[in-house]
Amino acid sequence: MILDVDGVAFNYRSASVIRDITFDLRPHQVLAILGPNGVGKTTLLKCMNTILRPKAGSVLIEGADLLTADRMEIARKVGYVPQRCEAGRMTVFDAVLLGRRPHIGWDVTEVDIRIVEAAIRMLSLEDLKLRYIDEMSGGELQKVSIARALVQEPRVLLLDEPTSSLDLKNQLEILGIVRQVTTEHNVAAVMTMHDLNMALRYADRFILLKDGVIHAAGGPDVVTPETIEAVYGVPVTVERYNGYRFVVPLEPESA
Amino acid sequence: MHFADGAIPADYMGYVRRKHLWILGGVVVLFLLLIVSISVGAVSIPPYEVFLSIVNGIVDRVILLLNPGTVLNPSSTDRIVWNIRLPQALAAIVAGIGLSVAGVAMQSILRNPLGSPFTLGISNAGAFGAAVSVIVLGTGQMQSTVADAVVLNNPYVTTLMAFIFCLLATAVILLISRLRGASPEVMVLAGVALSSLFTAGTMFLQYFADDTQLAAVVFWTFGDVGRASWQELGIMAFVTAAASLYFIANRWNYNAIDAGDETAKGLGVSVEAIRDIGMVVAALVSAVIVSFLGVIGFVGLVCPHMVRRLIGDDQRFLIPGSCVMGGILLLASDTVARVIVAPYILPVAVLTAFLGAPVFIYLLLRGYRR
Numbered sequence: 001m002i003l004d005v006d007g008v009a010f011n012y013r014s015a016s017v018i019r020d021i022t023f024d025l026r027p028h029q030v031l032a033i034l035g036p037n038g039v040g041k042t043t044l045l046k047c048m049n050t051i052l053r054p055k056a057g058s059v060l061i062e063g064a065d066l067l068t069a070d071r072m073e074i075a076r077k078v079g080y081v082p083q084r085c086e087a088g089r090m091t092v093f094d095a096v097l098l099g100r101r102p103h104i105g106w107d108v109t110e111v112d113i114r115i116v117e118a119a120i121r122m123l124s125l126e127d128l129k130l131r132y133i134d135e136m137s138g139g140e141l142q143k144v145s146i147a148r149a150l151v152q153e154p155r156v157l158l159l160d161e162p163t164s165s166l167d168l169k170n171q172l173e174i175l176g177i178v179r180q181v182t183t184e185h186n187v188a189a190v191m192t193m194h195d196l197n198m199a200l201r202y203a204d205r206f207i208l209l210k211d212g213v214i215h216a217a218g219g220p221d222v223v224t225p226e227t228i229e230a231v232y233g234v235p236v237t238v239e240r241y242n243g244y245r246f247v248v249p250l251e252p253e254s255a
Numbered sequence: 256m257h258f259a260d261g262a263i264p265a266d267y268m269g270y271v272r273r274k275h276l277w278i279l280g281g282v283v284v285l286f287l288l289l290i291v292s293i294s295v296g297a298v299s300i301p302p303y304e305v306f307l308s309i310v311n312g313i314v315d316r317v318i319l320l321l322n323p324g325t326v327l328n329p330s331s332t333d334r335i336v337w338n339i340r341l342p343q344a345l346a347a348i349v350a351g352i353g354l355s356v357a358g359v360a361m362q363s364i365l366r367n368p369l370g371s372p373f374t375l376g377i378s379n380a381g382a383f384g385a386a387v388s389v390i391v392l393g394t395g396q397m398q399s400t401v402a403d404a405v406v407l408n409n410p411y412v413t414t415l416m417a418f419i420f421c422l423l424a425t426a427v428i429l430l431i432s433r434l435r436g437a438s439p440e441v442m443v444l445a446g447v448a449l450s451s452l453f454t455a456g457t458m459f460l461q462y463f464a465d466d467t468q469l470a471a472v473v474f475w476t477f478g479d480v481g482r483a484s485w486q487e488l489g490i491m492a493f494v495t496a497a498a499s500l501y502f503i504a505n506r507w508n509y510n511a512i513d514a515g516d517e518t519a520k521g522l523g524v525s526v527e528a529i530r531d532i533g534m535v536v537a538a539l540v541s542a543v544i545v546s547f548l549g550v551i552g553f554v555g556l557v558c559p560h561m562v563r564r565l566i567g568d569d570q571r572f573l574i575p576g577s578c579v580m581g582g583i584l585l586l587a588s589d590t591v592a593r594v595i596v597a598p599y600i601l602p603v604a605v606l607t608a609f610l611g612a613p614v615f616i617y618l619l620l621r622g623y624r625r
C-alpha cells in the first residue's frame with residue numbers, strides 16, 4: 001500500500017465535517033472522491049496532507065505516519081494541487097521550480113533545474129517556459145500547478161477539482177496527464193471531482209461521500225444508479241458506450 | 256518519481272543571468288551615486304577627491320586600529336567627507352534598504368500591494384512616541400537660528416519612546432491577528448485602525464502643546480538622514496543587514512506564500528509562523544530606522560513596486576533588488592534635498608515622494624518589462 005487512511009475525522013468546532021474515513025490505495029491507482037457540494041471532499045483532501053489536521057485517525061504513506069511528520073517531510077511525500085492558485089509576475093519555469101522548495105537548501109542546484117525542465121517537457125509547457133504566469137489561461141495555469149506538484153517528487157498526488165474551470169479539451173488533457181504520471185512515476189493520485197463521467201473515464205477507485213461518511217467505495221462498479229441517487233438525490237441511469245460507463249441523469253417524470 | 260533526465264535549459268539560465276545583471280547594475284549605480292552625493296553641497300568636492308578621501312579615511316582607520324595612539328592629520332576635505340557627508344549618505348542608503356526590504360516583506364506577508372511600515376501604523380506610532388516624549392516628558396526645546404532650529408534636549412529619550420511605540424503597534428497587530436487567526440486582511444485592517452489612532456493621539460497632544468514643543472514634534476516627524484551619528488548608523492546598519500539576510504534566506508518561503516496559502520502549506524511552508532516572524536523582523540527594522548531618523552514616507556511602499564515593474568515578483572530577485580532600489584531612491588532624494596534650496600538643507604522626507612512618485616507613475620504606465 002502506498003496510502004493508508006484509517007478512521008480519519010475532522011470537525012470545525014462542534015460541527016462534524018467528515019468522520020470514519022478509511023481506505024487505502026496502491027501505486028498506479030487514481031482515486032476519485034465524489035459527492036455533493038459541502039459534503040467534505042476538499043476537507044478530506046486537506047486532511048491527507050495535514051493542511052487541516054485530522055481530529056482522529058491516521059494517514060500513512062508507505063507505512064510512515066504523516067501526523068507526526070513535519071511539514072517539509074510531508075511535502076516531500078505528498079504533492080497538493082489546490083483548486084486555485086495565485087498567479088504573480090513569475091515565469092512558468094520559476095513557478096514550477098517552486099515545487100522543489102521541500103528539497104532546496106540555500107539555493108537551487110543543477111539537479112533541481114533538470115527536474116523542472118523534464119516536468120515542463122512532460123506537460124508540454126516548453127514554449128511557455130519564460131512566459132509570466134499572470135498572462136496565462138486557466139488550463140495553462142492548472143498545468144503549471146500540476147507540474148509544480150510533480151517536481152516535489154511525491155508518492156501521492158492530491159488534486160482538488162483539477163478540471164473544475166477547464167474546457168473539454170483541457171479537462172481531457174489534464175486528467176490524461178494525471179493518469180500518465182501515476183503509471184510512469186509509480187505514484188497514486190487522489191482527486192475530488194464533480195464530473196462523474198470524467199471520473200469514470202480516468203479514475204479506477206471511487207469513494208462516494210454522503211453526510212461526511214463513506215457511502216460506497218471500490219472500483220467502477222460502485223458507481224450505480226442506486227449509489228448516485230442516494231448521494232446526490234438525483235435519479236440516474238448508468239449506460240455503457242465504447243467501453244466507458246456514463247452517468248445520465250433521468251427526467252424527473254420518467255424516474 | 257524521477258525526472259533526472261532533464262537538460263539544463265540555456266534560455267532559462269540566460270533569463271536568470273539577466274535578472275542578476277539588473278541587480279548588479281543597481282549596485283554600480285548606487286556606488287556612483289554615493290560618490291556624487293558626497294561631492295555636492297555647500298563645499299563642492301570633485302568626485303575623484305571624494306573617492307581618494309574615502310580610501311584615505313579607510314586606510315587611516317586601519318592604521319589607527321593596528322597602532323592605537325597614531326596621530327592622524329585629516330585634511331579639511333577628509334573632515335567634511337568623513338564627519339558630515341559620508342555618514343549622511345550611508346544613513347540614506349541604510350534607511351532606504353531597511354524601509355524597502357521591510358516594505359517588500361510586508362507586501363508579501365499581508366498579500367497586499369499597500370503593505371509598508373506606514374500601512375501598519377508603525378511609523379505613525381513612532382511619531383506619536385516622539386510627541387509623547389517631547390510634549391509630555393518635555394524633551395523638546397527651540398533655538399532661534401534657522402539651521403538646527405530645534406534641539407531635542409534629550410534625543411535618546413525621544414528615540415527610545417518612538418521605538419517603544421513602534422514595537423507596541425506591532426505587538427497589538429500581532430495580538431489581534433492571533434485572536435482572529437493570522438489572516439493578512441486582519442493585519443492590514445488592524446494597521447489602518449492603529450495608524451488613525453496614533454495620528455489622532457499625536458494631534459491631541461499637539462493641540463495642547465506650546466509652540467516650542469509643537470515645532471520640536473514637527474521637526475522630529477520630518478524624517479532626516481542627516482541626524483545619524485556613526486554609532487547610530489552602526490546600529491541601523493546591523494539591524495538592516497540582519498533583517499535583509501533573514502528575508503533573503505526566506506525568499507523561497509515568500510515565493511510559496513505568494514502562490515497562495517494552501518500551495519505554500521502543500522510545499523512544506525509553515526505559513527503562519529513565517530508570517531508572524533516576518534512581521535516582527537520587518538517591524539523591528541522599520542522601528543529602528545523611524546526612531547533614529549523620523550518618519551520617511553514612500554520608500555518602503557514604492558521601491559518594491561518599482562523593482563516588481565523592472566524584474567517581476569520573484570522574491571529571489573525582488574528582495575535584493577528592492578534593497579538596492581531603496582538605497583538608490585533615498586540617497587538620490589537626500590542628495591537633491593541638500594542642494595535644491597541651497598544653502599538650506601531640506602529633510603529628505605519632504606522629497607522622497609516628489610522624486611519617487613513620478614518615477615513610479617511612469618513605471619505603472621509603461622507596464623512590465625521582461
